[in-house]
Amino acid sequence: MHGYTAEKDAFLKRLRRIEGQVRGLQRMVENDEYCIDVLTQISAATKALQAVSLGLLDEHLKHCVAEAVAEGGEVAEEKLAEATAAITRLVRS
Numbered sequence: 316m317h318g319y320t321a322e323k324d325a326f327l328k329r330l331r332r333i334e335g336q337v338r339g340l341q342r343m344v345e346n347d348e349y350c351i352d353v354l355t356q357i358s359a360a361t362k363a364l365q366a367v368s369l370g371l372l373d374e375h376l377k378h379c380v381a382e383a384v385a386e387g388g389e390v391a392e393e394k395l396a397e398a399t400a401a402i403t404r405l406v407r408s
Contacts, residue, residue, distance in 0.1 A: 318378025319371055329367050336360040368405055375401070 319326060337360060343353045376398060383394035 318374040322370065322374060326367060326370065329363065329370075333360055333363045333367070336363065365405070365408075372398075372401060372405065 336356065340353065340356050340360065343356060380394045380398050383391045
């Protein structure tokens with residue numbers, strides 16, 4: 316069981332909404348909409364994906380990492396390194 320399982324439906328709802336936003340972006344480009352309007356919608360979709368990412372990261376830290384740290388040892392070190400790498404990727408994006 317993953318840490319986000321309790322919030323799975325909420326994450327899926329958000330991702331479906333983002334999927335709709337991306338389809339809307341495709342239509343905007345197909346219809347030659349104004350560049351700034353397309354960029355504004357891209358920004359909104361990006362922020363929505365970032366919110367999902369942060370939510371998943373929060374759940375990961377609360378559950379997977381916290382459990383590993385409580386157990387200690389090599390598993391804890393691996394989970395902390397994994398979380399650090401994920402945070403680094405999110406900050407760079």
